[in-house]
Amino acid sequence: MTEATLRPGAIPLRFLKMETFSYLSAPAAVFWTFVYPIALFFILNTIFGGGESPSGMGLSYTDYLITGLAVMTILSTALFGFAAVLVDMRAQQNLRNLAFMPFEKRQFYTGFVASRMLILAVFLTVFFAAFILLASDVTAVSTGQLAVVIAYLMSGAFVLIGVSLMLTTFISKSATAQAIANIINIPVIFMSDLFLPAALFPEPLFSIISHGPFYLFVNEVRGLFAGQAGLIDALPAMGGMIAVGAVLVIWAGRRAKWSA
Amino acid sequence: MNTAITDPYKDLAGLEPVMPATGQTWIKVEDLSYRAGADFDLVIPKLDLRAGVKTAIVGGNGSGKTTLLKLLLGDLTADAGSIALQGDAADLFGVQGRQNLGVQLQETGFNPVYRVRDLFAVNAAARPFVDPAVLELMGIPEIAKRRFGDLSSGQKQRVQLALALGHKPQFAIFDEPTSNLDPVYEEAFVDLLNGLARENPDFTALYISHTANLVETCDQILILAHGRVETHAALDDVLARSYGTKAALFEAPSETLAAIAAALPKSVTHKTSKGRLRVFGDANLPKIALTLAQDHTLNRFSTWNTCAADILEDLKND
Numbered sequence: 001m002t003e004a005t006l007r008p009g010a011i012p013l014r015f016l017k018m019e020t021f022s023y024l025s026a027p028a029a030v031f032w033t034f035v036y037p038i039a040l041f042f043i044l045n046t047i048f049g050g051g052e053s054p055s056g057m058g059l060s061y062t063d064y065l066i067t068g069l070a071v072m073t074i075l076s077t078a079l080f081g082f083a084a085v086l087v088d089m090r091a092q093q094n095l096r097n098l099a100f101m102p103f104e105k106r107q108f109y110t111g112f113v114a115s116r117m118l119i120l121a122v123f124l125t126v127f128f129a130a131f132i133l134l135a136s137d138v139t140a141v142s143t144g145q146l147a148v149v150i151a152y153l154m155s156g157a158f159v160l161i162g163v164s165l166m167l168t169t170f171i172s173k174s175a176t177a178q179a180i181a182n183i184i185n186i187p188v189i190f191m192s193d194l195f196l197p198a199a200l201f202p203e204p205l206f207s208i209i210s211h212g213p214f215y216l217f218v219n220e221v222r223g224l225f226a227g228q229a230g231l232i233d234a235l236p237a238m239g240g241m242i243a244v245g246a247v248l249v250i251w252a253g254r255r256a257k258w259s260a
Numbered sequence: 261m262n263t264a265i266t267d268p269y270k271d272l273a274g275l276e277p278v279m280p281a282t283g284q285t286w287i288k289v290e291d292l293s294y295r296a297g298a299d300f301d302l303v304i305p306k307l308d309l310r311a312g313v314k315t316a317i318v319g320g321n322g323s324g325k326t327t328l329l330k331l332l333l334g335d336l337t338a339d340a341g342s343i344a345l346q347g348d349a350a351d352l353f354g355v356q357g358r359q360n361l362g363v364q365l366q367e368t369g370f371n372p373v374y375r376v377r378d379l380f381a382v383n384a385a386a387r388p389f390v391d392p393a394v395l396e397l398m399g400i401p402e403i404a405k406r407r408f409g410d411l412s413s414g415q416k417q418r419v420q421l422a423l424a425l426g427h428k429p430q431f432a433i434f435d436e437p438t439s440n441l442d443p444v445y446e447e448a449f450v451d452l453l454n455g456l457a458r459e460n461p462d463f464t465a466l467y468i469s470h471t472a473n474l475v476e477t478c479d480q481i482l483i484l485a486h487g488r489v490e491t492h493a494a495l496d497d498v499l500a501r502s503y504g505t506k507a508a509l510f511e512a513p514s515e516t517l518a519a520i521a522a523a524l525p526k527s528v529t530h531k532t533s534k535g536r537l538r539v540f541g542d543a544n545l546p547k548i549a550l551t552l553a554q555d556h557t558l559n560r561f562s563t564w565n566t567c568a569a570d571i572l573e574d575l576k577n578d
Contacts (some may be wrong), residue, residue: 010385014378021372089371096368097420102358103386259335259368 006251011103015111016118023119029081033123036076037069041131044195050137054197054218057226060137067225068194070127070153071218074120075188078160079181082116086137087177090260109253112245115163120157140223148231149224155241156217162248169252173259188214286311286349286431286464287332291341294331302327302487304341309482311347311431314457314465316475316568317496319484320575325468326366328484329435333363345491349431349464359387362432363423364441369416372409376400376419381409383423390426397448398422413440421449428456434467438474450474481571495568503540503566504529508549510537511560520552531574535559538573540566 023029045065053064089095098108128146132138141149147154171177190196191205198206209215220237223229264280289307296302302324307386317325330336331343351357370379380400384390395401398418403411408419417440426434432453438446450473457463457477469475471513481498483491491498510520517537521530525548528541539549546563553561 011382014382014385018371018374018378018382022371025373093368094371096365097363097370097423100358100361100363100424101383101386102355103382104355 011107012110012114013221015108016114017111019112019115020118023081023085023115025241026085029085032080033073033077033119037073037127040072040195041065041069045135053222054199055193055222057222057228059139059222059226062131062135062137063139063225064222065195066128066135066138067149068218070124071156071192071214071221072189072194073123074153074157075160075214076185077116077120077123078157078164079185080110080178081119082161083164083168083171084174084177084181086112086165087260088174090168090257091172091174093259095258105256105258106250106253109165109249109256113165113249116161117154117157121150121154139226141227143223145227145230148234149221152221152224152234152238153244155238156221157234158245159241159248162245162252165252165256166248169255169257190210193218197249200225276427284311285309286345286347287343287466288346289343290343292331292338292343293340294327294336294338300324300327300487302331304328304489307482307489309466310480311349311464312462313479314453314463314477315467315482316478316482317466317468317484318470318475318572318575319468319483319490322486323482323484323575324487327487329365329433329466331431333365348462352431359427360430360558362427362429364417364420364424364434364437365490366435368420370408373406374408375404376406376408376411377404377420379423380404380426383426384389385402387427391428393413394426394428394452395422397452398444414442414445417441418445425452425456428460430460430462430464432463432465432467434465434469436468436470438469438471446471446473450477453477470572470575472567472572474570475568478568481568483571483575485575492503498571499566499568503570504542504545505566506541506543506545506563507566507570508539508545508553508563509561510549510553510556510558511535512537512556512558516556516558520556524548538570540570 045062047064049061053061055064066131128150132141132146132162167180168177171180187192191198191201191209192212193209194214196246198209198215202207220229220234224234285308286378286535287307287309289304291306292304294302300322309503317328319325322449327336328343335390338400345352348360349357352361380390380395397419399415400419400422403415403419408416411419417437421434421437424434438449441449453474454477457465467474475481475495478495480493481495482489483498510517512535514535517532517535520537521532524530524539528535528539528545528548530539532538539545541548549561549563
């Protein structure tokens with residue numbers, strides 16, 4: 001017999017590793033998380049770069065793009081790299097056998113959520129560091145300031161993953177998950193000042209957009225990036241987002257089933 | 261109605277399931293009914309499955325085997341009545357209970373990108389022990405580095421069976437466990453199941469199967485037809501009651517088979533289908549059959565001791 005000492009953290013860590021490799025093995029996931037935002041940056045920055053940020057704050061258009069695309073990526077990862085993948089795995093009965101292993105569902109979901117958080121943390125770090133170092137016309141930010149920006153984005157990512165996990169508890173079909181992800185993603189990325197200036201929209205529409213959570217979130221990120229706010233200012237919002245994310249993940253993790 | 265299935269089992273209506281004296285009920289079914297569309301319903305007024313027993317569920321396509329299993333596993337909800345786990349199995353689907361449970365299901369899998377070794381690492385992290393001999397027997401080491409999605413259906417089945425039995429559970433549930441296995445692994449699985457039963461008198465298994473070798477290992481057989489329990493009894497009793505101890509097969513043109521059937525003594529039962537005549541009886545049957553075979557021109561003739569394969573051959577739904 002192979003005797004083993006049961007270690008509570010071992011199972012989430014295993015799933016963290018397996019899901020991270022799983023994600024990185026999927027060409028579509030890698031494209032949307034890593035390639036697409038970088039490609040979009042080069043296209044938009046080539047066409048529109050060189051001026052000031054439409055959001056002001058003393059930022060350049062390049063700063064505006066980097067921060068906006070970072071938010072876009074955490075949203076698309078939460079929807080397409082998390083919710084859609086999870087629904088598909090359930091629909092394909094790829095989680096069914098896990099239900100007969102002696103561990104709690106939360107151990108799987110902890111590893112699954114952690115894998116996406118890890119991927120996003122790596123992406124954001126590389127994304128910001130690369131453009132700050134390589135792109136011209138980027139505002140100089142300190143390492144500490146950049147760490148706060150990334151921490152703030154990660155807090156937002158945690159809420160989005162929580163919302164995505166909650167959505168997956170109501171969806172059983174892969175096609176439905178893809179459709180809902182697109183229904184959420186498309187208006188948000190075009191109408192939240194992520195890379196398309198919201199000020200271009202007619203006033204009545206802009207007043208609606210400017211109260212949206214993604215508009216407010218991305219502009220908080222830009223405020224941190226511009227140095228207009230610091231860690232102390234961001235802490236309450238970060239704490240709130242982490243708390244909301246935790247509640248959503250725990251609630252949805254309990255509600256989630258192993259099979260469709 | 262297929263007479264081949266109706267005739268033998270009507271005699272079994274009064275046959276009491278043979279239970280070990282000490283075996284508790286682990287699955288209790290009461291007034292269960294479940295309807296799936298206009299053409300099928302599963303109705304089981306009463307059924308007790310005993311612990312410490314290997315029970316094979318057999319039946320033709322659409323007889324309700326998988327539906328019964330899904331109701332047990334909670335994948336389906338009964339329209340009325342109940343199917344419940346009891347005794348040592350009461351918490352079998354709880355986290356602790358799963359330490360004593362092994363399950364293999366059809367049409368399930370894992371994330372295709374997961375490597376086999378990672379699946380077994382998760383399994384090992386969740387259990388106090390795993391027997392490497394079971395993994396060896398299912399040929400896991402040679403596929404350990406491969407991704408689950410790259411495996412053949414038989415290899416996937418071996419992974420699932422090794423995960424189900426590696427910890428030597430007290431309770432095991434299988435849905436067609438040998439359906440994709442090649443003969444070597446089919447035999448290994450049957451040996452494994454018998455070994456577990458020898459090692460642990462409380463070992464309890466419930467399996468759907470169409471494989472004669474596997475059904476042959478069961479203590480009890482549960483025969484379903486058209487969503488109803490036709491028979492639930494010891495395999496030996498079912499064979500003795502409806503088939504006798506000896507069987508013979510004649511393959512020939514239909515006129516020849518008709519002549520042989522007419523010449524059979526009344527104590528012998530027979531079934532004819534598509535150029536084949538199967539004959540069942542007692543110890544005298546081989547001698548009678550051999551005499552008839554010598555008197556007729558046949559394409560094929562054989563005799564054997566009755567076994568689970570005889571039951572399985574008759575399992576067809578209309």
